[in-house]
Amino acid sequence: VHHQLPELAQTHVHRVTSMGLNEEQKEFQKVAFNFAAREMAPHMAEWDQKELFPVDTMRKAAQLGFGGVYVRTDVGGAGLSRLDTSVIFEALATGCTSTTAYMSIHNMCVWMIDQFGSEEQRHRLCPPLCAMEKFASYCLTEPGSGSDAASLVTSAVRQHDHYILNGSKAFISGGGEADVYVVMCRTGGPGPRGISCVVVEKGTPGLSFGKKEKKVGWNSQPTRAVIFEDCAVPVANRIGDEGQGFLIAMKGLNGGRINVASCSLGAAHASVVLARDHLKVRKQFGEPLANSQYLQFQLAEMAARLVASRLTVRAAAAALQEEREDAVALCAMAKLFATDECFAICNQALQMHGGYGYLKDYAVQQYVRDSRVHQILEGSNEVMRMLISRSLLQE
DSSP states (O other): OGGGGGGGGGSHHHHHHTTTOOHHHHHHHHHHHHHIIIIIGGGHHHHHHHTOOOHHHHHHHHHTTTTSTTSOGGGTOOOOOHHHHHHHHHHHHTTOHHHHHHHHHHHHHHHHHHHHSOHHHHHHHHHHHHTTSSOEEEEOOBTTBSSOGGGOOOEEEEETTEEEEEEEEEEEETTTTOSEEEEEEESSSSSGGGEEEEEEETTOTTEEEOOOOOOSSOTTSOEEEEEEEEEEEEGGGEESSTTOHHHHHHHHHHHHHHHHHHHHHHHHHHHHHHHHHHHHHOEETTEEGGGOHHHHHHHHHHHHHHHHHHHHHHHHHHHHHTTOTTHHHHHHHHHHHHHHHHHHHHHHHHHHTGGGGGSTTSTHHHHHHHHHGGGTSSSOHHHHHHHHHHHHHTO
């Protein structure tokens, strides 16, 4: 059944995704769709079931510029816009949502170093990350601080030209496999202003990892706790100034919300195509399911909700690129709306498959499992509602 997926790029649903894009963006999109169809979709079930981290495939993607999509070109990035990035991640996620979601986190980390790091840090750290010779992880969440990220307690005490880190981070994508950990830690007093951002490189004494978590989805990327026990990190690895870490973390997450919403778009996009194709071939009561007006109308609603979600995400991406005042709220709206709607689309596509949809031989169930977590991470959707309401009440 997974062989259905490479046909995606020829569908009407794909053509709709190109609306409003310029010729250059259509070309990026075509390259990403083709890569997803040829290099990702044929393997996504195996990566999921065997929990394989597809390093070689991601390095091939990096050769196309997908390792540092919105990173500046002087350190190996592609130098593209947030909208370009959204288009690319949506297309890639049709081939494997889980792998694309990790790539989006990696991209967020590289951008944070590129945007806030010194010239020395940018030129030392970014080129191997953009090439995906090395991989990055984002370390904000802790066992005791998820939504309330500003209450994190991982400490970084300065001793001469090093920080001594103690504490742990939870639910870290790429944990144990990544080479570069972008860590938010407390160098000052309580609250957001006491937080700094440091890069911890794999192999640093005092850095260790918890067990690999068993997850419902996102199985092509490892998730582990990241643990610091008297871990000495050079002060030269601090990104930005002391006390700037929380700002850097939140700036990264604004883009991360666009990215993960884009991955949800890709999962929903693929699921609509799979549902449509299933309705055409599956017969009940002597005729194809596609002849049922009830199912036709459901498919129409799924397509309409997908397009509405896509437009919301792309509008937020443009606002973030332009650094508009409403960008934070629009990113929150896009993440909330698109991840909720797209999960519902994937789930409805599974329902349309009937009992077949619940079999791992059929791809639709993997899109359901891989997109579900998007409603939780990069700021839960409850937190997105809080951000949106706060921006409205402050007007």
